[in-house]
Amino acid sequence: MSYGDYQNELYLAALGGTLPQFPFTHAELESHALAALTPELRTYVAGGAGDEVTQRGNATAFERLALVPRMLRASAERDLSVELFGRRLDSPLLMAPVGVVGLCTPDQHGDLHAAEASVATGVPLIGSTLMSDPLEDVAAATGDVPAWFQLYTPKDRDLAASLVSRAEAAGYEAIVVTLDTWVPGWRPRDLASGNFPQLRGKALANYTSDPVFQTMTGPDPDVGTVVLTWISTFGHPLSWDDLPWLRSLTDLPLVLKGICHPDDARRALDAGADGIYCSNHGGRQANGGGAAIDWLPAVAEAVHSSGTGAPVVFDSGVRTGADVVKALALGATAVAVGRPYAYGLALGGVPGAVHVLRSLQAETDLTMAVDGYPTIADLTPDAVVRVP
Numbered sequence: 001m002s003y004g005d006y007q008n009e010l011y012l013a014a015l016g017g018t019l020p021q022f023p024f025t026h027a028e029l030e031s032h033a034l035a036a037l038t039p040e041l042r043t044y045v046a047g048g049a050g051d052e053v054t055q056r057g058n059a060t061a062f063e064r065l066a067l068v069p070r071m072l073r074a075s076a077e078r079d080l081s082v083e084l085f086g087r088r089l090d091s092p093l094l095m096a097p098v099g100v101v102g103l104c105t106p107d108q109h110g111d112l113h114a115a116e117a118s119v120a121t122g123v124p125l126i127g128s129t130l131m132s133d134p135l136e137d138v139a140a141a142t143g144d145v146p147a148w149f150q151l152y153t154p155k156d157r158d159l160a161a162s163l164v165s166r167a168e169a170a171g172y173e174a175i176v177v178t179l180d181t182w183v184p185g186w187r188p189r190d191l192a193s194g195n196f197p198q199l200r201g202k203a204l205a206n207y208t209s210d211p212v213f214q215t216m217t218g219p220d221p222d223v224g225t226v227v228l229t230w231i232s233t234f235g236h237p238l239s240w241d242d243l244p245w246l247r248s249l250t251d252l253p254l255v256l257k258g259i260c261h262p263d264d265a266r267r268a269l270d271a272g273a274d275g276i277y278c279s280n281h282g283g284r285q286a287n288g289g290g291a292a293i294d295w296l297p298a299v300a301e302a303v304h305s306s307g308t309g310a311p312v313v314f315d316s317g318v319r320t321g322a323d324v325v326k327a328l329a330l331g332a333t334a335v336a337v338g339r340p341y342a343y344g345l346a347l348g349g350v351p352g353a354v355h356v357l358r359s360l361q362a363e364t365d366l367t368m369a370v371d372g373y374p375t376i377a378d379l380t381p382d383a384v385v386r387v388p
């Protein structure tokens with residue numbers, strides 16, 4: 001079966017009288033999902049840093065990139081598979097770590113539902129440190145589909161080691177260390193509503209279930225103690241000197257998230273990173289920077305010419321299957337989405353997230369089909385040109 005067959009399914013269902021339940025454009029998805037969320041979550045999920053020029057630019061930058069159609073290269077079968085750390089995935093799509101996804105469904109088990117959507121679509125989940133259910137339960141819900149664990153490195157090194165070893169024991173297949181969030185960015189929407197879910201004790205299940213964190217809070221802590229303890233340890237200001245220690249915590253592949261400069265990519269690989277994740281956190285951390293897709297080509301070139309064979313993961317601003325194709329052509333090995341699947345969960349639980357992911361896979365497949373790029377290897381940088 002091709003991913004593009006999802007459209008046949010939808011047309012056939014419509015012939016039988018069943019119209020699609022969920023929208024197809026990101027704009028509609030966002031507006032419907034935000035209406036379904038509580039006001040506090042709305043600002044937290046949709047908002048970004050500063051006046052959000054970087055956040056908007058992440059998405060609009062894709063409009064300045066044009067895919068070049070090539071004809072008479074049609075292929076009835078497309079191959080969208082990629083290899084990541086020894087695992088072959090049928091599609092290059094990943095679910096980016098989204099800290100409050102647990103709160104995006106009314107039952108507050110959105111992390112488990114993201115895992116269920118992963119099983120239904122084969123799209124791996126990168127589980128955030130900030131979960132509403134413990135990382136072990138989320139890993140169990142991902143079944144046979146690989147899952148990765150994202151680490152926000154705490155100041156307390158024993159806590160960091162504990163989280164990583166729990167992730168390893170739970171079956172996560174890579175550790176993604178986020179580099180750009182040791183301190184939260186300046187987020188006017190959240191500031192205006194006085195809202196930061198973690199400060200209300202939300203999405204801290206990986207801390208409260210952790211034996212090291214428990215020794216820090218003492219037994220049976222109240223929410224205030226949990227939150228104050230969390231604040232005291234949340235973000236370690238990481239430097240290059242910390243990398244050998246981070247590397248020593250695990251034998252799993254280590255992926256560094258937030259790399260936007262080729263020199264940083266090269267240095268990270270030299271220091272033992274196994275994968276580079278080019279991202280500006282969806283524009284939520286530092287405003288005023290360029291669109292993440294504009295950093296990707298140089299980062300990818302640095303990684304691919306290193307001879308390490310390390311994969312490059314990309315996210316920030318991916319809204320359509322065509323965006324996925326463009327990022328692949330510009331050097332991404334795999335492409336992640338954040339808000340799109342969070343909105344799918346908010347709007348329709350597991351079926352909503354599955355629809356979003358299947359739609360992205362279908363549009364990726366059909367774009368490659370129509371434009372004459374039947375495999376990912378065909379997607380080289382000259383498949384994209386910059387347009388004014």
Ligand SMILES: Cc1cc2nc3c(=O)[nH]c(=O)nc-3n(C[C@H](O)[C@H](O)[C@H](O)COP(=O)(O)O)c2cc1C
Nearest residue numbers: 045096097098099128178281282316317337338339
């Ligand atoms: C509500 C929200 C929470 C996020 N939480 C995390 C997180 O816990 N860890 C992390 O590394 N990135 C986090 N991110 C960033 C995403 O992993 C990803 O980089 C970003 O969402 C990609 O941009 P997009 O939303 O435009 O797809 C979060 C993003 C959003 C929207």
